[in-house]
Amino acid sequence: MQIRKQIHAIKIPFQVKTELGVLDRFVYSYLIHGENVCLIDSGVVSSEGVIFDYMEKIGLKPEDISLMILTHSHPDHIGSAKSIKAKSGCKIAAHSGEIPWIEDVELQAKERPVPNFHLLVEGSVDVDKILEDGDVLDLDENISLKIIHTPGHSKGSISILIEEEGVIITGDVIPLKGDLPIYEDIETSINSIKKLKSIxxxxxxxxxxxxxxxxxxxxxxxxxxxxxxxxxxxxxxKINKMNPSLEPMEFCKMVLKDLGMPEVAANPIVAQSFQANLNVREDQDLF
Ligand SMILES: [Zn+2]
Structure with missing residues (x-):
């Protein structure tokens, strides 16, 4: 889908197996082409076919990608990075906070055990360029990418502002109402959303x-x-006051139920989010 003359959204469908059965999901990668072509995120494993097919339709070849920016290290963002790097020869850029989990996906699987991790990620890749808050990458004289550090969902999550086009790419920084909430730190998550709002x-x-x-x-x-x-x-x-000694997974189910979401959606990653809330429970109003 063309967003602007030089900006494209590539929708990548995939499936995840859960206790609810097989769920159809999608994730977006974004392609920005100036004189240099930049891909933002790689999708899950085997997404390169969808990405390269899209590129062919707009007259680009895989080798035209010179840079792949990973908004963060989670499986649906880095899953195909290995193949795309191998076929395009592109450099990979990410925030320093994400490098350990991009360069060693087994470490990520151990420290953040997402269900079906190995079905979503092809393998580790080296990061060639470290991105920090405020960095500006020029793709040509008309289009540049400004890196905004927006942690909370993960330590090194970044957003990418294309100021001249009024476009922002936010990865997983902004949780969608009703979707499973995923963050490592609730207060930095809120500060990051406020930071984006102030632009x-x-x-x-x-x-x-x-x-x-x-x-x-x-x-x-x-x-x-x-x-x-x-x-x-x-x-x-509220749930913690009623049941102060619940195990994290049981606690997770009760909170999901209270929020009107299916209890079977509980998993260790969502349970970690709610533990992050408990860490700051004395602070009742997060704003
Ligand atoms: Zn994520």
Whole structure:
């Protein structure tokens, strides 16, 4: 899908096996082409076919990708990075906070045991370029990418602002109301969303798990995310007061139920999010 003259959204469908059965999901990668072509995120394992087919349709070859920016290290963002790097010869760039889990996916699987991890990720890749907050990468004289450090979902999560086009790419930084909440640190998550909200004149929001959003919706989605995180926080505090000694997984199920979500969706990653809320339970109002 063409977003601007030089910006494309590539929707990548995939399936995950859960206790609920096989779920159809999708994740977006984004392609930005100036004189140099940059791919943002690689999708899950075997996504390179979808990405290269799309590129062919707009007259580009895999070897045209000179840079792949990974918004963070989670499986649906780095799954195909190994194949894409091998076929294109591109450099890989990511924030320093994500490098250990990109360069050693077995370490990631051990420290963050996402269900079906090895079905989603092809393998480890080396990061060639370290990105930090405020870095600006010029693809040509008309288009540049500004890196914004937006941690919380993970330590080194970044967003990418294309100021001249009023476009921002946010990875998994902004949780979608009703989706499973995933963050390592709730307060930095909120600060990151506020940081994005303070950027004026964003016309298009490109997230990984949502279709492109335009106009007023951009800031409404950020406000909804902040409300959603506050609701979760209140629910965690309430359930913890009622049941102070529950095991993390049992606690996770009860909070999901309280939020009106299916208890079977509970998994260790979501349980970790709610533990992150418990770490700051004395702070009742996160705003
Ligand atoms: Zn993620």
């Amino acid at each position: 004026p004149k964003i016309e298009t929001l490109l997230a990984s798990w949502d279709d492109p959003q335009e106009g007023d919706n951009v800031y409404i989605i950020m406000d909804d995310a902040l409300d959603y995180l506050q609701n979760i926080h209140e629910s965690v505090i």
